[in-house]
Amino acid sequence: MTRLLDSIDTPHDLRGLTYPQLDQLAHEMREFLVDCVHGIGDGGHLASNLGVVELSIVLHRLFDTPKDKIIWDVSHQVYVHKILTGRKQRMGTIRQYRGLSGFSDRNESSHDAFGAGHAGTSISAAVGMAVARDLKGEDFEVVAIIGDGAMTAGMALEAMNHAGHLNEDLIVILNDNAMSISPNVGALSRNINKLRVDPLYRNAKREIGTFVEHLPLGKQVWQGAKRVKASVRDLLVPASFWEQFGFEYYGPVDGHNIHELEATIAQIKKVRTKPVLLHVLTEKGHGVPEAVADPIKSHSGTFWLKQAKPGAPAPLPTYSQVFAQATQELIEADSRVVAVTAAMLEGTGLAPVHARHPERVFDVGIAEQHAVTFAAGLATQGIRPIAAIYSTFLQRGFDSVVHDVCVQNIPVVFAMDRAGFVGDDGKTHQGFIDISFLRCLPNMVVSAPKDEKELRDLLYTGVMHDTPFALRFPRGSGPGAPTDLPMELVPIGEAELLRKGTDVTLIGFGVCVNECEKAATILEEAGISASVVNARFAKPLDEQLILAEARSTGAIVTVEENVRAGGFGEAVLDLLADNGLAGSWLLGLSMPDLILDHGPQATFRRLWQLDAAGIAERAREALAGRAGRPIEPVAPALVSA
DSSP states (O other), X not given: OOOGGGGOOSGGGGTTOOHHHHHHHHHHHHHHHHHHHHHHSSOSBOHHHHTTHHHHHHHHHHXXXXXXXXXXXXXXTOHHHHIIIIIGGGGGGTTSTTSOOSSOOTTTOTTOOSOOSSSSOHHHHHHHHHHHHHHTTOOOOEEEEXXXXXXXXXXXXXXXXXXXXXXXXXXXXXXXXXXXXXXXXXXXXXXXXXXXHOHHHHHHHHHHHHHHHTSOOOHHHHHHHHHHHHHHHHHHSOTHHHHXXXXXXXXXXXXXXXXXXXXXXXXXXXXXXXXXXXXXEOOTTTTOHHHHHOTTGGGBGGGGSOOOOTTOOOOOOBHHHHHHHHHHHHHHHOTTEEEEESSOTTTTTOHHHHHHOTTTEEXXXXXXXXXXXXXXXXXXXXXXXXXXXXXXXXXXGHXXXXXXXXXXXXXXXXXXXXXXXXXXXXGGTXXXXXXXXXXXXXXXXXXXXXXXXXXXXXXXXXXXXXXXXXXXXXXXXXXXXXXSSOOOOOOTTOOEEEEOOSSEEEEEOTTHHHHHHHHHHHHHHXXXXXXXXXXXXXXXXXXXXXXXXXXXXXXXXXXEEEESTTSHHHHHHHHHHHTTOTTSEEEEEEEOSSEEOSOOHHHHHHHTTOSHHHHHHHHHHHHTTOTTSOOOOSOGGGEEO
């Protein structure tokens, strides 16, 4: 049976369809989305895309991309947009190695006006595009679609304030599904959600709208009708919140009613005199009962992964799960300990801890800068906060880390999940610089565990320490070290000599330690004796052990999942130079100085020689005197400049 979807290749193909056909297309889109995500296994974000099917269709009927600019906040809801803009045939590759990105990507299509992966950026980018349009005397529309979860990001409100000040001609669509990944938190979300459930407002809006539609459409009468509508609305609900930013507010509108959506946006295009905020109500996971029933779990494509077969061994716990369990134990053992996260209870593993101790686990919304300073404030009063923030998201709170934590030497523990290669989320989520931006800060301790047990021990050490303490760990599971042993203090700045050799010393930081141990075995089979050091700390270094190894073997290989600039390897190089050992041979293996796209962690470790085979090969080259050649990109086609 031929699907209507099969005839849709560009936005122009939508414009001759009737409303019944559009409803049919929306149904087929949802089936196609489920097939894509289910077929791939982890095809990325499901529920968020199911919720914007009708909105995406309407936007591409009314706006002419790429001339008109549509900017999707976070952009984890762009699958329908991709399907409608010429990428339907490649949707089976989404988030796959060398396939389509799971987010908007300017390098992928001219229809992707702005790349994203972090929340709260769309309105700022939209304001910039609108101002540039006016400066150049051009004529195109600018539309930003932002979920109310992202509206908890201070940057979004800063952009609203600026747009209103400029009286800039743009449209902001508030896609209100009451969710980000976790349910939204905060006073702003509570006020928005009042609109969703207030029947007085919804009924009044409907009746007033019907009245207005029957008025003559002369300009004066239309403007008067709008004033009447606004006056009644403001008596019922404080929608004027948005108007205080200088925006004209419309809504709420049913985001799954194509006719109502299209009529509203078409009218807004005709009559607006200032920046507009259109409030659209959608349901995350709409059209798929299983996804609607559990919008948190169905946010990710892993919702569709098959269950393990009966009798199969249980999978190893992820580092996130190990971290969360240790945090729960610390909370239950020490009344000072709390956890703070920024809209990532599920991602950081803290959801069950929050369910058990809601008064001790704080989700502050998409507000990393606030999360850091909030934790600093807690710590000034004797509380021991653990700030659980992805490596790539802590970048957003860097000023607070410097100004509010390090300058004042306040004991906050930063637990940085997703450090190093992140996998299928790709370029916006790679944890490639946290060692660099934290190692340069006075008072900061920077650590990484080699396995699950050491993660627990380092977390405990951080909570007991009296200065800022950072702990980085990767996405996924570890080697399987025990997680049921009591947590132990690790002496600050003390590394661990795991294996003593005579020819070369492999020093791993974090997840790379296990690959160094395997590499040492490969080298041994080739007649090369390698020491293996588990650094544990990038700051402070175990100077005594590293210098002793440099004098003993004369050849050092450092291995880290961070860029070279400012990383762990540079710290070791500085140490050797400062101690007159610059003549010792040093090779620093690291992530490349490139923005890496999405792909399996193991693939990128192999390509950039950060796995056991690669480490052993580079060490053999070094000992053979061939290490002077520059490191060349192994697969330049896989990365973007």
